[in-house]
Amino acid sequence: MEDPVMELLPESCCDGAGSVHFQPEPSSLSFSSSDRTPAAETREGVVLEPIEEATSSMEEGSFSSGNKEVSSCQEPTLPLVQKITNLSTKIQNLKNEHAVLSDQVKNISTDFFAQPELVGALQLLGKEHEHLKKKFVQQQAERKRLYNEVIELKGNIRVFCRCRPLNQAEVEKGCNDVAEFDSCQDNELHILSADSSKKPFKFDHVFRPDDNQEVVFAETKPIVTSVLDGYNVCIFAYGQTGTGKTFTMEGTPENRGVNYLTLEELFRVSEERRGFMKYELFVSMLEVYNEKLRDLLVLNPSETSKRLEIKQAADGTQEVPGLVESHVSSTDEVWKILQSGNCIRSVGSTSANEQSSRSHWESLIDGQKTRSHLWLVDLAGSERVGKIEVEGERLKESQFINKSLSALGDVISALASKSSHVPYRNSKLTHLLQNSLGEPLFPSDLGETLCSLNFATRVRGVETGPARKHSDHNELLKYKQMVLL
Numbered sequence: 001m002e003d004p005v006m007e008l009l010p011e012s013c014c015d016g017a018g019s020v021h022f023q024p025e026p027s028s029l030s031f032s033s034s035d036r037t038p039a040a041e042t043r044e045g046v047v048l049e050p051i052e053e054a055t056s057s058m059e060e061g062s063f064s065s066g067n068k069e070v071s072s073c074q075e076p077t078l079p080l081v082q083k084i085t086n087l088s089t090k091i092q093n094l095k096n097e098h099a100v101l102s103d104q105v106k107n108i109s110t111d112f113f114a115q116p117e118l119v120g121a122l123q124l125l126g127k128e129h130e131h132l133k134k135k136f137v138q139q140q141a142e143r144k145r146l147y148n149e150v151i152e153l154k155g156n157i158r159v160f161c162r163c164r165p166l167n168q169a170e171v172e173k174g175c176n177d178v179a180e181f182d183s184c185q186d187n188e189l190h191i192l193s194a195d196s197s198k199k200p201f202k203f204d205h206v207f208r209p210d211d212n213q214e215v216v217f218a219e220t221k222p223i224v225t226s227v228l229d230g231y232n233v234c235i236f237a238y239g240q241t242g243t244g245k246t247f248t249m250e251g252t253p254e255n256r257g258v259n260y261l262t263l264e265e266l267f268r269v270s271e272e273r274r275g276f277m278k279y280e281l282f283v284s285m286l287e288v289y290n291e292k293l294r295d296l297l298v299l300n301p302s303e304t305s306k307r308l309e310i311k312q313a314a315d316g317t318q319e320v321p322g323l324v325e326s327h328v329s330s331t332d333e334v335w336k337i338l339q340s341g342n343c344i345r346s347v348g349s350t351s352a353n354e355q356s357s358r359s360h361w362e363s364l365i366d367g368q369k370t371r372s373h374l375w376l377v378d379l380a381g382s383e384r385v386g387k388i389e390v391e392g393e394r395l396k397e398s399q400f401i402n403k404s405l406s407a408l409g410d411v412i413s414a415l416a417s418k419s420s421h422v423p424y425r426n427s428k429l430t431h432l433l434q435n436s437l438g439e440p441l442f443p444s445d446l447g448e449t450l451c452s453l454n455f456a457t458r459v460r461g462v463e464t465g466p467a468r469k470h471s472d473h474n475e476l477l478k479y480k481q482m483v484l485l
């Protein structure tokens with residue numbers, strides 16, 4: 001029959017362990033309670049014995065309780081009362097040993113502080129620690145400054161162009177690629193125009209049809225470190241429906257996109273910095289549809305009627321009071337949240353869907369605290385802009401998208417020309433992104449980047465005939481079969 005008392009105790013106790021072996025380094029001596037005499041229970045009350053002896057007594061699995069030797073294997077037939085008595089004795093012994101050890105710890109610290117040379121050495125170490133901490137903080141600041149200077153030199157606004165492969169239907173229709181890539185240049189492509197001439201276009205980087213998600217992410221990855229250094233970042237994809245915006249930003253479970261890989265990197269770097277930095281990450285997801293904000297993390301439809309507005313916080317940043325911010329601690333957690341948000345996106349909508357990650361961080365070294373914002377935006381399909389064939393709700397939607405993308409173009413243009421007025425408030429989209437688009441310094445070559453944006457209009461002309469002149473500012477952002485990141 002099973003012994004109920006034995007079952008309740010950990011194995012070491014059931015073995016009859018009553019002898020605690022304490023090996024303070026570096027003296028290589030051990031303490032055995034079995035040798036304790038009444039004298040041993042005074043303040044110094046520890047009898048030291050050679051470690052070999054103690055170890056062998058442990059291996060044999062026996063222990064002494066007072067003067068009585070108890071076998072490690074309890075007789076299964078021992079009466080229950082006897083077993084309980086034995087265990088009580090063991091518990092009492094352990095309590096006594098604990099008291100002795102506590103005394104010993106006290107003695108050690110008293111002894112330590114009684115030795116001036118040790119106290120002096122400790123003080124020296126303390127000073128050195130303070131000095132290294134200060135140096136570490138300075139070098140961290142320097143690393144941050146230099147790193148972000150490199151980012152700025154590369155361009156605060158960077159435009160990448162991704163050409164997706166022709167899909168099955170396009171191949172069957174006999175479509176040809178209109179883009180040609182320069183084998184030596186990874187920032188240039190040529191568009192074959194109707195008259196067989198080639199037009200060159202430059203970007204910060206051109207991704208080719210066979211470039212996978214990791215290759216695309218490699219270019220955005222350095223920016224992620226900036227977010228963890230307290231900089232605001234905005235990554236958005238622009239392009240005609242079906243050109244791969246969602247594929248690039250979200251991806252699929254087998255081919256994760258920028259959103260997922262970015263968050264994975266955020267968690268990886270914050271884990272790497274765990275010893276000296278404490279990060280907290282919050283995720284929100286919202287949709288700008290017909291110039292209205294909708295919280296995609298509010299699952300109860302009755303709550304979604306709550307009107308969300310953009311407000312300026314005391315520190316000048318843009319806030320959306322009432323927007324759900326989920327505290328997250330792993331990429332999988334974020335992914336689940338985003339998937340639930342995706343489920344309530346406007347069906348078939350061509351609105352802008354934005355995922356915002358707000359990170360708060362605190363330096364564990366100097367207590368400095370800051371926060372930053374990362375926007376990952378899946379913009380509306382650009383082909384709706386300027387089209388007049390649609391009617392009713394779709395026409396209204398198109399007009400809003402038109403306005404929104406046009407406002408984005410105006411903001412970038414104003415920033416590029418260093419205009420004293422940047423019209424952020426002309427659309428909800430630009431108003432929301434204000435802090436992530438406008439705060440940093442802009443490099444002198446931004447004009448070049450804007451020229452790259454003009455490419456959009458021209459490429460459009462290549463496929464649909466001569467470039468049409470539009471009366472609005474949307475030309476700046478139009479293009480076909482490409483995604484700007």
Ligand SMILES: Nc1ncnc2c1ncn2[C@@H]1O[C@H](COP(=O)(O)OP(=O)(O)OP(=O)(O)O)[C@@H](O)[C@H]1O
Pocket residue numbers: 163164165167209239240241242243244245246247248380381
């Ligand atoms: N680089 C790529 N490699 C392979 N497949 C791609 C690539 N880009 C896009 N696709 C595929 O093309 C199809 C359309 O892409 P996606 O849905 O991302 O386009 P979109 O621009 O987001 O369209 P919409 O504006 O309608 O949301 C998808 O089936 C996607 O898997």
